[in-house]
Structure formats: C-alpha cells, structure tokens
Amino acid sequence: xxxxxxxxxxxxxxxxxxxxxxxxxxxxxxxxxxxxxxxxxxxxxxxxxxxxxxxxxxxxxxxxxxxxxxxxxxxxxxxxxxxxxxxxxxxxxxxxxxxxxxxxxxxxxxxxx
Numbered sequence: 499x500x501x502x503x504x505x506x507x508x509x510x511x512x513x514x515x516x517x518x519x520x521x522x523x524x525x526x527x528x529x530x531x532x533x534x535x536x537x538x539x540x541x542x543x544x545x546x547x548x549x550x551x552x553x554x555x556x557x558x559x560x561x562x563x564x565x566x567x568x569x570x571x572x573x574x575x576x577x578x579x580x581x582x583x584x585x586x587x588x589x590x591x592x593x594x595x596x597x598x599x600x601x602x603x604x605x606x607x608x609x610x611x
Contacts, residue, residue, distance in 0.1 A: 500543065502593030506556050509565060510580060510591070511601035513544075513551040517572035518601055522555060525568055529561060545590060548583035554591055575604040 502508060511518035522542065526532065530540030541556040557565065566576050576599040580589040591598060 500554065500591045502591065502597055503556065505559055506597070507559050507562055507565075508591060508593055508598045509555040509557065509576065509601060510589070510598065511553055511574075512581070513553060515574075515601060515603065517574050517603075518553075521569060521572045521574055521601065522553060524572075525555070525557075525561075525565060528568070529564060530557075547581060547589055548586045552581070559597075569601060570604065573604050574601045576600075577602045 511522070513519060526537070526540050530537045539558050543554040543556070545552050545554065562576075569576055578599055579595050580591060580593075580598050581600050582589070
C-alpha cells in the first residue's frame with residue numbers, strides 16, 4: 499500500500515484508457531520539464547490493478563487547475579476517488595478522497611450521455 503504525502507494530489511489512470519499516456523507525458527513536459535528542478539515534483543508509479551496496468555501521478559496540490567484543464571484537452575475528466583474493482587482488492591493507495599482523482603473519459607457532443 500502506497501501512502502499519500504501531505505501537500506500532494508494523486509491522479510490515477512488505466513494505461514489502456516485513450517489519452518491517459520499522452521496526458522501524463524504532456525503534463526510533465528508543460529509543467530515539470532525533464533532535467534529541471536521542477537521535475538522532482540513529478541512522480542509516476544506504475545501498478546497493476548484488476549489485472550490492468552495503471553499509473554499514479556504524485557503531484558503538488560497547486561497543479562490541480564492546470565491538470566484539470568489539460569485533461570479536458572485529451573477528452574478526460576478528473577473524478578474524485580480511486581478506482582474500484584468489483585470483487586477485487588482495494589486500490590493500493592492510501593489517501594483521502596479529496597486528494598485522489600481517477601482519469602475517466604469525458605463524453606461530450608454527440609457522445610454525451
């Protein structure tokens with residue numbers, strides 16, 4: 499079980515979700531440029547959950563508005579809470595619901611629910 503750090507938010511995504519990898523890559527390039535001091539605040543952890551590959555991004559809380567806006571560009575939305583697998587184990591991140599967000603597909607336009 500990974501324990502959340504104070505002052506951080508956690509963005510969780512299944513690596514198979516369309517846009518999830520591009521989102522994580524663009525977020526790092528735009529706000530946590532590699533080979534800079536800022537990059538030390540961008541931490542990515544890969545785990546398997548319910549037999550699917552996922553990542554957890556550990557980021558400073560202040561980046562939430564920018565992450566939310568960038569997610570929309572990839573047709574994603576930040577949904578409060580961790581993933582849940584029916585009949586599976588608990589997601590292996592211990593954090594409060596207001597600090598953990600799961601990236602989900604955002605349906606818009608003709609695909610809206």
